[in-house]
Amino acid sequence: MISGDRAKRRLKRRLWGPPTLKRRHALFKQELVRATSQLATAVRQGEEAATEGGLQLIRALVLEAVRYHSDSIEVSPAAMGGPSVYGREWGDLLQSLERIREAAHCSDHARLRTRVINFFLDLLVQLFHDRHLPAGRNVAGSLGWMWADMDNDAGSWSAEDRDYFLMRLRETATYVMPARLNGPDASAAAIIYCYLFATMFRRSLAVQHYDSARDVVMTLIEARPNRAENDFQKSFAESQDATLLSLLAWMLLTRRNDAPDAGERELLDILIGGLDGKDLWNVTAFALGADFSYQVGADSWESERNYVRGRSSGFIQIDTYVRVAALVIGLSRGSLRVPTVPDEKDGSLAQTMKELLDSLVAGSPPQVAVLIERVRDDRLRNDLQRLIDAKEAVRAHRLAGAELDAVKVSAFHEAVEDSLRKIQGIRELMLIEQRPTAGPPQFGFNQLEAKWWFVDMDVDADPKALAEDLVRGLIRGEDASIIEAVRDSEPSDTVSINQLPGILEDWAVRHDVTEVVIVTNSWRAYERLAGVDALLDEASTRIVRIGPLDAKLCRTVDSTDPFVAVMACSGAVTIHNGSPLEPQPPEMQVHGDRVLASVSILTPDMVEAMTEVGVRTALDLRQQVVVKLLEHFTVEVSDRSRVGFWALPEREY
8 A cells, every 4th residue: 555755745746747748648647546445445445544534635636736736837727627627647547536436436444434534525525625616616516426325325325424424514614714715706606515515415316316405405504604704605605595596497397397396496496485585686686696606507407417318408507497496485475575676687577587487377277387386476576567667767868878889870970881882782783973962961871770880888788780780771771773764764564483584585575686785573583584582592682694784683572572683784774872072971981882871879950859749758869879871862764675574474573
């Protein structure tokens, strides 16, 4: 058996000596496997001295490994921590810890099983104290599996071992952790310690050992500090409530649709009772927070469960059921107090809670609705709606008073310029007479848009998306004007799609035209002329050959009756389009040498005038901006013999 200072020095040399990284790891793993095997044998055979020496050696190596790699690389205290966080050796050390746990599981010697329990818990506390939180979370995971072994009624673990394990958990949370942990990492350590309880609870619940799950919950509740005197105690009290709510949510998510039996009912009552009288609203918000959900592992519970069952991971529902759990307590105990003054998180939480409340009262989800015996929903629903309205009022006043964000306005103008280059219509396929034009431009958009596109607020609104939509609408308007001019100048006949190639070829020969633009709003006509499936064709324009015609075939969005129009590329239609002659106000910018764009806040006079005519309230109007996207654009058919228009039957879309 390797023991004492000599063994420690030997393994340290193997781990951090001069050989290459690959060779160093191989030597370390070889020695670690030998030491772990000897320790596991000692635990199983009841050799106390050898067990003690081996545990001290493994503890020293674990602490040395995490300290070495934490000094060499930056490890985030909030990281979950997998085997690679502390180098390649850490994975070997985790396997060593698992072998020690398995040896205790098979040992007939109670004193050594107790010693192994103490070893893991003491190592966990030391890792927390040294701020190696990812490593601590790995050890907490091993302790969760140790509890699963105890709860499995197999191996050598006894009822006394279970009681001792729970007693040490309670003692560690009540006395040991507060004495050794304080400072900025205490909050993460408290959540990770709750992660241990959550893991134990889920292991017992998975095999429907409600008594064991009850013991875990009661230990967690009893470990609550009477007074929160330091950072760990404050964080643990907060994390404890969030853990109870998350465990209740997990029970509701995974239970069957039938009424609960006595064991399940007792466990549900203990969880609900542990939260009764608490500030359930803030507990819910904390449980849904990214820090808690990530560290306690709630967002991975369903994936783990699906993996065990051989199912693919689906939509994660635990966050929804955390809210449902809070509503169950609120409906059955009347203890969910909704705030009267909203903060940043309250509006969205209130909205989702109200929607879930309506579902619960209507009997969905059924495995939860069956548990609610007394429904007190009127007050709760009214309180939630009151908070939603208050949040919306605060947001409305904030938006009304917000100034435009110059960065977002600039992004809008850049997107207008970019969209005019990328989005093409009929005008890009023809010869255009582009010249400066007198007078204000009238073609396009001059309208109110929500101010949130252009202010710095917690709204997911990208002004680039608005710019692209407006430019697309402008070009569709241009296309519609061109088609309208052609339709008005040329009487149309109704023809079938199969007749189109022959009709177009005859028209070209008759009018001595070879280069044309063909426009249709019919998918079936486009497919017939282009010879491709319109659904699979991403292009809206393609070159086609029809008899003597070299045609630019264009598919347009038009809600009128189906049609096909043809225009000679030159000499048929004249489009007047260009920049204005007059100077423009500072907020107005010219894009693509033709389009004027601006974003501006409504002036007080505009607000007053629109309020007087009863269009909107002043508060509503102050949440709007004026967005202009205008151009000079006129169309005339200069030679009717060089255009054609045919209607298609209504069914030929």
